[in-house]
Amino acid sequence: xxxxxxxxxxxxxxxxxxxxxxxxxxxxxxxxxxxxxxxxxxxxxxxxxxxxxxxxxxxxxxxxxxxxxxxxxxxxxxxxxxxxxxxxxxxxxxxxxxxxxxxxxxxxxxxxxxxxxxxxxxxxxxxxxxxxxxxxxxxxxxxxxxxxxxxxxxxxxxxxxxxxxxxxxxxxxxxxxxxxxxxxxxxxxxxxxxxxxxxxxxxxxxxxxxxxxxxxxxxxxxxxxxxxxxxxxxxxxxxxxxxxxxxxxxxxxxxxxxxxxxxxxxxxxxxxxxxxxxxxxxxxxxxxxxxxxxxxxxxxxxxxxxxxxxxxxxxxxxxxxxxxxxxxxxxxxxxxxxxxxxxxxxxxxxxxxxxxxxxxxxxxxxxxxxxxxxxxxxxxxxxxxxxxxxxxxxxxxxxxxxxxxxxxxxxxxxxxxxxxxxxxxxxxxxxxxxxxxxxxxxxxxxxxxxxxx
Numbered sequence: 001x002x003x004x005x006x007x008x009x010x011x012x013x014x015x016x017x018x019x020x021x022x023x024x025x026x027x028x029x030x031x032x033x034x035x036x037x038x039x040x041x042x043x044x045x046x047x048x049x050x051x052x053x054x055x056x057x058x059x060x061x062x063x064x065x066x067x068x069x070x071x072x073x074x075x076x077x078x079x080x081x082x083x084x085x086x087x088x089x090x091x092x093x094x095x096x097x098x099x100x101x102x103x104x105x106x107x108x109x110x111x112x113x114x115x116x117x118x119x120x121x122x123x124x125x126x127x128x129x130x131x132x133x134x135x136x137x138x139x140x141x142x143x144x145x146x147x148x149x150x151x152x153x154x155x156x157x158x159x160x161x162x163x164x165x166x167x168x169x170x171x172x173x174x175x176x177x178x179x180x181x182x183x184x185x186x187x188x189x190x191x192x193x194x195x196x197x198x199x200x201x202x203x204x205x206x207x208x209x210x211x212x213x214x215x216x217x218x219x220x221x222x223x224x225x226x227x228x229x230x231x232x233x234x235x236x237x238x239x240x241x242x243x244x245x246x247x248x249x250x251x252x253x254x255x256x257x258x259x260x261x262x263x264x265x266x267x268x269x270x271x272x273x274x275x276x277x278x279x280x281x282x283x284x285x286x287x288x289x290x291x292x293x294x295x296x297x298x299x300x301x302x303x304x305x306x307x308x309x310x311x312x313x314x315x316x317x318x319x320x321x322x323x324x325x326x327x328x329x330x331x332x333x334x335x336x337x338x339x340x341x342x343x344x345x346x347x348x349x350x351x352x353x354x355x356x357x358x359x360x361x362x363x364x365x366x367x368x369x370x371x372x373x374x375x376x377x378x379x380x381x382x383x384x385x386x387x388x389x390x391x392x393x394x395x396x397x398x399x400x401x402x403x404x405x406x407x408x409x410x411x412x413x414x415x416x417x418x419x420x421x422x423x424x425x426x427x428x429x430x431x432x433x434x435x436x437x438x439x440x441x442x443x444x445x446x447x448x449x450x451x452x453x
Contacts, residue, residue: 003079003111004028008088010314011307013264013384018094019058023051025081026062035070055094059101067109074110086117088311096122103131141189148189155191156183159198163208175212182216186229192310193230199292199309200237230312231322234293238326241289252278253286258333259340260287260294261314264384266305267377273302274377275340303376331393335402338392341385342405348378349416354423362423370423382420386433390440 004025009015030037043050043061050061067074089095102113117123127137160175175183187194197215204211215233244250255276259267269287273280280302287294287306293313297304308314320327354369389402409417421430 001078001080003032003081005082005084008083008085010088010090010311011263011266016088016090018089018091018098019052019055021083021098022055022058022062025083026051026058026066029063029067029081033070033073035073036066039066039069055098056101059105064105064109067111071110077110078112079110080112080114083113083115086115087120087123092120092122096126099123099126100131103135107134143189145189149184149187152187152189152191152194153180153184156180156187156194156198159195160201160212163198163202166202167205167208179212179216183212186216188229190230192312193233196230196233196237196292196309200233203291227312227316227322231316234313234316235324235326237290237292244286244289249282249286252282253289254328255336256283256286257290257317258328258336260306260308261317261328262330262333262337262388263380264387265380266307267380268305269297269302271375271377271380272306274375275337275344275381277340329393331391334388335392338385338388338402339405341381341388342402342409344378344381345385345413345417346409349382349413349420351416351419353416353420362425365423374420374424378420379424379426382417382424383426383429383433386437390436 005028006021006024007015008021014020026040030040040062043065047053047061051058053061086095099115106113126132127135157175157180160180164174183194183197187197197212200215201208201211215236241253242250244253256272256278259272259276267275269280269283272278272283276283284296284300284302287296293309295307295309297306316322317326317328318330354365354373356365356369389406392402418427418430421427
């Protein structure tokens with residue numbers, strides 16, 4: 001039944017970009033149905049840039065036209081298109097537009113669209129409005145609590161038993177029934193609460209019994225509605241992490257958390273080390289204190305991207321009412337990353353960055369030369385520095401002001417930046433960066449940057 005799927009995720013730039021959804025769906029439908037593929041090929045021959053047009057045109061040319069041309073092949077089939085976690089997309093206004101476009105055509109297409117999302121305001125308004133009046137809505141919170149609680153009970157019991165077996169601690173009753181009952185009750189239909197507690201317990205090693213007891217006995221506040229129990233758990237984990245006696249390590253943990261939750265794609269530890277100017281061991285060490293909310297590579301491979309266990313964690317840190325002393329202002333986080341990206345490019349970019357003999361076409365540059373001379377951390381900086389600049393908290397001048405740093409960049413490094421993007425096949429991201437920066441500079445009157453665009 002599955003015709004195509006798109007999984008939205010705020011942790012990856014391409015997966016939170018609404019403009020990528022329709023082209024991806026078209027591509028997957030074409031891979032499955034040869035008749036769709038043939039018509040889509042004809043469309044792209046006539047307009048090779050169809051995938052970059054406005055969403056209305058994308059849907060018409062990439063999906064409606066090919067699917068309707070192949071309608072005879074699809075008759076009698078139940079073809080489902082899944083768009084998952086729509087709330088994770090960056091531009092919720094575009095998401096609203098996308099839902100309207102789907103609604104206009106869905107009844108005439110031999111496709112069923114299955115869309116999941118948290119009830120963000122614009123998305124909820126769209127589903128409650130007239131545009132999607134013919135859609136069928138199902139709210140997960142309407143599932144009977146007894147059904148959800150039993151599922152959570154089975155999950156927690158089996159997960160904790162596996163954890164105990166890994167440490168050879170399964171000889172006694174585990175988990176204790178009263179603590180299992182307490183954990184299921186506290187989860188309140190939130191699987192992420194139960195899963196995070198299990199990860200927290202797993203990190204305790206021989207102290208896992210104490211951690212389970214602590215997690216099920218800590219006082220709970222419901223000040224923030226449905227997130228109260230989860231907020232309390234995150235607070236417990238962070239308070240424990242910040243008991244590190246070394247204040248320097250505490251500072252490193254804060255900077256690393258800022259980078260992890262604000263990065264535009266998951267960064268590996270070696271990329272974080274390059275951007276933040278810490279050692280890989282320092283970063284891995286401080287992140288190990290919060291491993292129940294940050295997924296670390298088990299093999300201690302510093303080249304593997306690290307990810308956030310659940311989107312609710314950065315939401316918690318970014319809301320001062322929920323996180324209190326652990327609040328991390330996202331504007332300040334983006335400001336720090338913008339400075340670090342610009343500093344890294346200032347230090348590492350150079351003419352003929354791959355140290356080639358003669359001028360080779362990009363296609364002839366050895367992959368080993370690119371890998372050796374342009375590490376992933378530098379590539380990240382080259383692609384995303386402008387995004388961090390435009391999302392940063394701007395200073396009022398002085399040495400730390402981003403506009404001064406930008407002035408130096410455009411005077412000394414912009415051509416080397418373009419060369420690096422060209423060699424790595426990322427020139428299109430450079431164009432997007434300049435357009436984004438131009439819009440920001442005009443809006444904020446930062447003409448020291450705008451003059452160079």
